[in-house]
Amino acid sequence: xxxxxxxxxxxxxxxxxxxxxxxxxxxxxxxxxxxxxxxxxxxxxxxxxxxxxxxxxxxxxxxxxxxxxxxxxxxxxxxxxxxxxxxxxxxxxxxxxxxxxxxxxxxxxxxxxxxxxxxxxxxxxxxxxxxxxxxxxxxxxxxxxxxxxxxxxxxxxxxxxxxxxxxxxxxxxxxxxxxxxxxxxxxxxxxxxxxxxxxxxxxxxxxxxxxxxxxxxxxxxxxxxxxxxxxxxxxxxxxxxxxxxxxxxxxxxxxxxxxxxxxxxxxxxxxxxxxxxxxxxxxxxxxxxxxxxxxxxxxxxxxxxxxxxxxxxxxxxxxxxxxxxxxxxxxxxxxxxxxxxxxxx
DNA sequence: TGGTATGATTACGC
DNA sequence: GCGTAATCATACCA
Numbered sequence: 125x126x127x128x129x130x131x132x133x134x135x136x137x138x139x140x141x142x143x144x145x146x147x148x149x150x151x152x153x154x155x156x157x158x159x160x161x162x163x164x165x166x167x168x169x170x171x172x173x174x175x176x177x178x179x180x181x182x183x184x185x186x187x188x189x190x191x192x193x194x195x196x197x198x199x200x201x202x203x204x205x206x207x208x209x210x211x212x213x214x215x216x217x218x219x220x221x222x223x224x225x226x227x228x229x230x231x232x233x234x235x236x237x238x239x240x241x242x243x244x245x246x247x248x249x250x251x252x253x254x255x256x257x258x259x260x261x262x263x264x265x266x267x268x269x270x271x272x273x274x275x276x277x278x279x280x281x282x283x284x285x286x287x288x289x290x291x292x293x294x295x296x297x298x299x300x301x302x303x304x305x306x307x308x309x310x311x312x313x314x315x316x317x318x319x320x321x322x323x324x325x326x327x328x329x330x331x332x333x334x335x336x337x338x339x340x341x342x343x344x345x346x347x348x349x350x351x352x353x354x355x356x357x358x359x360x361x362x363x364x365x366x367x368x369x370x371x372x373x374x375x376x377x378x379x380x381x382x383x384x385x386x387x388x389x390x391x392x393x394x395x396x397x398x399x400x401x402x403x404x405x406x407x408x409x410x411x412x413x414x415x416x417x418x419x420x421x422x423x424x425x426x427x428x429x430x431x432x433x434x435x436x437x438x439x440x441x442x443x444x445x446x447x448x449x450x451x452x453x454x455x456x457x458x459x460x461x462x463x464x465x466x467x468x469x
Numbered sequence: 470t471g472g473t474a475t476g477a478t479t480a481c482g483c
Numbered sequence: 484g485c486g487t488a489a490t491c492a493t494a495c496c497a
Contacts, residue, residue: 274476274493282475297486318485319477326488327475 146253153260155195191260198256205252209245213238277320281310285320289328290342296325 150156216237220229277285288306289296298306303317310317328335 276475276494316476320475322486322488323476325486330488 140250143250143253146250146257149257149260150198150253153257154191155198155256155260194256194259198252201252202249205245205249209241212245213241216241277310277312277316281312284309285317285324286338286342287345289321289324290339291346293339296321296328 147156217234220234220237223229276282285306288298288302292298298317298321300314303314303321307314307317312320
């Protein structure tokens with residue numbers, strides 16, 4: 125019996141801070157307390173810490189499964205200990221009862237014995253809690269370590285990001301709202317969107333030639349949808365109104381599939397960026413592209429030689445902002461060095 | 470299996 | 484806090 129005396133045996137009735145810590149952690153991790161999807165909150169937290177995404181659902185489920193396992197083991201062990209504690213207590217009580225035939229045993233003595241037994245078992249319980257916490261920590265660290273185990277984004281996500289990038293090549297700095305929107309669309313996190321744009325800008329700048337084809341491809345894509353929109357708009361104009369609302373600099377530049385191919389520009393860029401400049405910018409691109417499309421009926425020739433998207437927006441330093449600020453294009457955000465001030469807080 | 474692509478991290482500047 | 488640049492680590496592909 126004395127061998128069982130481990131640390132924790134010194135604990136008295138007042139709640140032991142260490143035990144409280146363990147309890148809190150187990151509760152927070154969803155190991156103890158009411159079952160709530162096997163600690164999905166903890167999984168989410170870990171996922172957030174790892175920049176996790178919906179793509180991480182595999183890891184999530186893996187994490188959850190392991191956590192559930194831990195939880196189950198913890199509860200069965202806990203139950204076992206409680207049962208053993210009760211059994212042992214009754215066993216000791218029986219012994220004492222038997223002994224009471226031969227010698228007088230005071231209730232105080234019985235109480236003391238029960239107290240000792242309970243303390244022993246609670247120290248064992250504490251050990252159980254401790255090792256459970258350790259298991260959770262290990263699981264968690266393993267889960268977090270896996271953050272470098274990257275997974276490529278889905279094709280669709282990459283497409284969405286590329287489309288945004290190339291259609292905003294003059295200023296590929298999505299605002300916070302745009303990032304959020306893109307993140308939602310791509311089922312990734314905002315920080316992943318930021319990472320993606322960071323990587324993309326750098327890699328594009330470093331090797332524009334390599335990306336030319338890709339740029340053209342997306343430009344052509346834009347053009348196709350834009351052309352459709354233009355055609356629709358033209359048709360609309362012919363049937364509806366003799367005026368030309370889209371020719372000027374009005375904010376109602378009606379190219380829903382070009383300027384805001386993926387989402388509404390207003391919702392993306394917040395406020396100031398949907399007006400004439402975007403319209404003009406997109407319009408010029410559309411004109412070029414329409415020409416190319418007319419020429420080829422496809423994209424082949426027109427794309428190779430003709431740079432639909434030339435690196436003209438990059439300045440000598442490789443920055444984007446100089447190319448955009450002077451006249452034709454003002455940015456939704458401001459470009460490197462001064463980010464997101466338009467959507468500022 | 471080696472080269473390339475790509476997402477994430479880090480260091481640094483503003 | 485965001486951006487760039489360099490780098491790491493892994494996925495992907497011929």
